[in-house]
Amino acid sequence: MAAEDLPSEFDVVILGTGLAESVVAAACSRVGQRVLHLDRRSHYAAAWASFTFNGLLSWIQQHHEESLPEAAPDWSSLLQEGEELIYLSGSDSGFIANLQVFCYTSEEDEEEEAAPPADTTEEEKSDNKTDEEEVEKQEEKLEEEEQEEKLEEEEKQEKLEEEQKEEPDEVRRRTSNPVALKLIESLNASHLVQSQTDHTQGAEPEEDQPHPSVTPSQPEPRKKISYAQLVKEGRRFNIDLVSKLLYSRGSLVDLLIQSNVSRYAEFKNVTRILTYRHGNVEQVPCSRADVFASRQLSVVEKRKLMRFLTSCMEDTEEHQAYKERPYLEFLRDQNLGENLQHFLLHSIAMATEDTPTEAGLASTRHFLRCLGRYGNTPFLFPLYGLGEIPQCFCRMCAVFGGIYCLRHSVSCLLLDSHTNRCKAVIDSRGQRISCSHFVVEDGFVGADRKKVATPTRLLSRAVLITDSSVLLSDSDQQVSIVTVPPIEAGSPAVKMVELCPSTMTCIPGTYLVHLTCQASGSAHQDLSPVVTKMFNTPDSPEQGERPSVLWCLYFNMADGSGVEVEGHDLPSNVYVCSGPDGDLGHERTIKQAEFIFHKILPDEEFCPPAPNPEDIIYDGESSTATGEEEKQEQEEEQEEKQDEGKQEEKQEEEEQQEEEQDVETHEEEQKEEKQEASE
């Protein structure tokens, strides 16, 4: 498509499509600001993005390649009198490090002992033919393009593998069964077959490498999903770079509802809270219903837990007395017993042994407040992954006129020497775009101008594709958060989220597992001890009844909690947004977005509800096409706006009423529960 020029005048220019930037974009656009929102990447959501499996492989490859900082073109010729230039950072590779990939499943579909009925393959073949015929019918151009794309993909794959071979220490690849070349039944298009063949050929030299000590696993009841299948069904994965959950009464959920951005997304409840203790995964009872139903807890423990949960909601003198002392100490003194103490500290407060009582109580209360709003746990997870959320805010911005352009960056800022304010930016094509405010993702700000916490904080992340859940239950569609306390002294506490296929983030037969902790070493050093203990990998000391890891990725990413909005060596109307932090929720990011919005527009409302399309009444149903339409329409629009206003008010009233109703049911339920409890 011909590259159209961007308009050259905006109120707010935003670079980077991470969560904070996207919320600011939506908020500004909503109240009538002209917003230009850019990202140099070809995908939305920056470090908050989700990728398909194949998308993730390309992303890994990009970060393996040494990215040479692009020499910024000299735009000084565009300067006018009294202006200065500030160049932005040419590469954002700084935020990812120590990428390591392991594949523990076979390259191709394993040949089963009981060979699949031959006619299936026949069918597949005949399908191929029709496919090919169809392809032929298509326009040549289309075919060429497709081929090209596949070729590119092949190249990428090969490169990826080459890299993996080149770095045997860093990237090992284990095949539990030598490749079965013949069986290509799962592939139904000619070009794919080719790419797969190449793919395995590329992997052949691996046989020279020392083979893993594992013997091919015993014939399993289920067919193990092969690497080829992961690639083939790759688009059905949505793998997040960050792993977070939404607290059901957290600021992100509140904002989604308040702004009506929630209409763009759908959510699943996190169904279980689990913890790892004494080498086992256990379910943590947290809602009243759970506590009463729990078989792990004795009657005495149940009573103690309920009493504690009820009492901790109110601030007491005792709480005050423990304020600065560790929460663990406070819990110990409540005589709760080891079970409850573990649950309360690690799974409910998600605290460490050093967390002070004040903070521990605050997070316990937050947890309890969120409980039961949408389900049995305090958490929600968006269908298709967290990467959807920034995009939803971008959509809201666009609906209110914001202009979007990916693969497009800002190379420098134009500074008014007198006022020390940024008056315009120069984009990557040398176009001058004037703006009153500039919001930028911290990765684009050069290190020389940025004030960051030293030493730079990092998060350790691991992403696993596994073949079953860490805790089997009646349902195979559980979404679980697992708190893993330090497995030995000095190792970090790990948060683990296990997603099932119905979250639309992985394919049936697999689970997607995210691990996160504060980095003390590389991601692999920090997290692989947990992975080998809780899952079967070739490195596991013994193979037990645990899920097997099919494929995994380790990496470190910058911890956004070390970056502030202000205090950088930048003009006063330039605001820096930090990337994701290691917390489970989104509080920090939403607060930051709101702060930036109020810096830009001190008197405007932050994300007021967008009108509900169903409430906008168009008054033109009966009108016929005439030349006077334009005028008519303008009038209508004005009326619409007035209508909108009224509708909003109405809506609010209705909502308030409904909330009141909710409160009523709430009270009733509490009464019922009290009765139950007394029984």
Add this chain to the structure above:
Amino acid sequence: MSMEDYDYLFKIVLIGNAGVGKTCLVRRFTQGLFPPGQGATIGVDFMIKTVEIKGEKVKLQIWDTAGQERFRSITQSYYRSANALILTYDITCEDSFRCLPEWLREIEQYANNQVVTILVGNKIDLAEKREVLRQRAEDFADAQSMLYLETSAKESDNVEKLFLDLACELIREAKQNKLDNNDTAPMPGEGKTISYLSCCSLN
């Protein structure tokens, strides 16, 4: 809330190059208007029209791109949970036709497998400026197993038909799915939407 007064609700999403008349098609269908200018849709997310087909009330929720197609920057989330896609090009603009494979790739990437796709050649009122022959477009649509229709939002040709045909097709599929009852692939809209309405307090 009170009982919803429809039997089916479908989300229909429009895509295609800028300026091919997507917004005009929606406005013509939902409001009976032919808007001369763009930008009139600021703040409007989607439009609603309830139609009756064989005695069943079908509510169509029709989503527009919000201009994000202009610089090829449509959010993936836009495609999620769409029941049908209307891929639009302008019969007087070869370029808009040539971009179709690119759009199909996006559909393949982000849309649900079961999505119904229809190819629409708009602006047939400008027949004298036609650049894309009907046969060519039909062949292309056939090869991709898409339905094909030519419309004029300006003259209101085939606009009603476009949406009604889609609605019929969607009902047919919905009934089929119910019969097959194979829920191997989760249907769009399976997850929860969060709003004040869906709150329930247990604690």
